[in-house]
Structures are given as structure tokens and as C-alpha cells.
Amino acid sequence: MIRNKKIVFFSSKKKLFENLFHFLKRNNARRLILAGGSSIQNFYYYLKFINCEIILSDERLIEPKTSESNYFNLLKITNDKNKIKWPNEDFFKKKKLHSKINNFNKCINYKNFDLSILTIGEDGHIASIFKENYLKSFLTNKNALFVKKKKFNRLSISLNKINKVKKNIIIVIGRKKAKLLGRGDKYPFNKVKNSIILYCN
Numbered sequence: 430m431i432r433n434k435k436i437v438f439f440s441s442k443k444k445l446f447e448n449l450f451h452f453l454k455r456n457n458a459r460r461l462i463l464a465g466g467s468s469i470q471n472f473y474y475y476l477k478f479i480n481c482e483i484i485l486s487d488e489r490l491i492e493p494k495t496s497e498s499n500y501f502n503l504l505k506i507t508n509d510k511n512k513i514k515w516p517n518e519d520f521f522k523k524k525k526l527h528s529k530i531n532n533f534n535k536c537i538n539y540k541n542f543d544l545s546i547l548t549i550g551e552d553g554h555i556a557s558i559f560k561e562n563y564l565k566s567f568l569t570n571k572n573a574l575f576v577k578k579k580k581f582n583r584l585s586i587s588l589n590k591i592n593k594v595k596k597n598i599i600i601v602i603g604r605k606k607a608k609l610l611g612r613g614d615k616y617p618f619n620k621v622k623n624s625i626i627l628y629c630n
Contacts, residue, residue: 434619434624434625434626435625435626436610436625436626436628437625437626437627437628438628438629439627439628439629440629440630441629442471442602442629443471444629445600445602445627445628445629446471446472446475447475448627449472449475449546449598449600449627450472450475450478450479453475453479453481453544454479456543456544458479458481458543458544459480459481459482459543460481460482460484460539460541460542460543460544461481461482461483461484461542461543461544461545461546462484462485462486462537462542462544462545462546462547462586462591462594463476463483463484463485463486463503463545463546464485464486464487464546464547464548464555464556464600465485465486465487465488465499465500465502465503466499466548466550468548468600468602468603469546469548469600470502470506472546473502473503473506473507474506474507476506476507476512477506477507477508477509481512482512482514483503483507483512483513483514484513484514484515484536484537484542484586485499485500485503485513485515485516486545486547486555486556486557486585486586486591487499487556487557487576487583487584487585487586488500488515488516488520488583488584489581489582489583490526490529490581490582490583490584491581492521493516493521497581499516500513500516500521514536515532515533515536515537517532517536519532520532520533520536526575529584530573530575530584533572533573533584534571534572534573537572537573537586537590538572541593541594541595542593542594542595543594543595543596544594544595544596544597544598545591545594545596545597545598546598546600547591547597547598547599547600547618547621548599548600548601548602549599549600549601549606549609549616549618550606551605551606552616553609553615553616553617553618553619554616554617554618555591555599555617555618555621556585556586556591557574557576557578557583557584557585558574558576558585558587558588558617559576559617560615560616560617562574562576563588563617563620566585566587566588566589566617567587567588567589567620568589569587569589570589571587571589571590572586572587572590573585573586573587574586574587588617588620588621591621591622592620592621592622592623594623595623596623596624596625597621597622597623597624597625598624598625598627599618599621599624599625599626599627600626600627600628601626601627601628601629602628602629602630603630604630607628607630610626610628
């Protein structure tokens with residue numbers, strides 16, 4: 430199994446999300462890094478009842494008003510633009526990549542974040558950190574990571590920045606993803622420090 434990582438099991442996704450919500454309330458989390466993706470979208474509803482600033486861990490470089498946009502899916506549920514600090518309107522208006530990267534860095538340049546809530550993909554990626562760009566994400570001293578993929582190019586928080594967060598919560602949903610937990614250190618999510626794994630079938 431994963432060395433030095435606590436794994437907490439929940440019997441359902443609903444119970445996992447409810448416990449996570451109460452954890453955020455108890456700890457008065459103010460600055461939150463949050464994953465996109467379908468596996469966590471049901472948790473977005475709870476964020477309506479928490480006074481926090483949200484920065485998405487990664488976003489596809491596409492128009493915001495589409496179901497492929499993490500920003501669009503988060504806003505659709507929370508209905509609060511002021512809560513989402515990145516991506517923001519300025520980010521979507523900028524056309525040049527370096528301008529988008531500068532916007533990301535400006536938004537995420539807090540010295541500390543209280544918490545991150547991240548999910549893993551079926552290939553073990555976290556945010557938009559995949560096996561092929563893990564080393565670059567780990568070694569860079571920058572916050573932002575440009576990720577070139579066949580379908581969508583993306584901007585992602587770097588693993589270097591994630592590892593400076595006080596507490597990282599990694600959510601694993603489904604047996605297929607759970608099988609990755611026992612496969613040593615070859616997947617990017619295993620490189621996340623200060624982390625706890627919440628798991629349900």
C-alpha cells in the first residue's frame with residue numbers, strides 16, 4: 430500500500446462528501462484548491478454553504494460556457510462568481526498563453542493555502558499532472574504548468590505548489606481507481622505530500 434498515507438473508507442459517496450463538508454466547516458478553511466472532473470461535481474453543492482475562496486486545480490484552455498470546462502461546471506452549481514478566484518473573467522479574455530499563465534500565477538500566489546481537495550483519474554493523474562509531465566511538475570519552482578494533450582491543452586497547478594499546501598485531501602471513488610492505491614510510487618498522486626486519502630466504492 431501507499432507509504433505514510435492515511436486512507437479513510439466511506440460506504441457511499443454521499444457520506445464521504447458530507448464528512449468532507451463538516452471537516453471544512455470545523456477547520457474554517459478560507460482558501461481552497463479544488464479539483465474539476467465528474468467524480469467530485471456532487472460535492473460542489475456543499476460549497477454554497479462555506480465562505481471560502483476557490484481556485485480550481487486545473488482548467489482546459491477552451492471557452493468557459495461548455496460542459497468540458499471545469500469552471501462552467503463549478504459555477505453552474507455554486508452560482509457564485511465571487512467565490513471562484515481562478516479561472517476568472519480576465520483569464521478567459523486573454524488570448525495569449527503567457528498572459529493566461531501570468532493570470533494563473535497572480536491568482537494562486539498566496540504563500541499558503543489551507544486545503545486542497547483533489548481527485549485521481551483512472552490513469553493515476555491528479556489535477557492535470559500525468560505520468561509524462563510529473564517530473565517537470567515536481568521540479569519547477571513555478572505555480573502554473575502548461576499541459577499539452579491531444580484533445581485539450583490545459584493549465585494546471587504544479588506538484589511543487591501542491592506540496593506546499595497545509596493539507597491535501599485526495600478523493601478516490603470506485604474500485605478501478607482503488608486498484609491504483611497498491612501499486613507503489615509510480616503514479617503522480619502518490620507524490621503528494623501532507624495528504625490523506627478518502628475512498629468509497
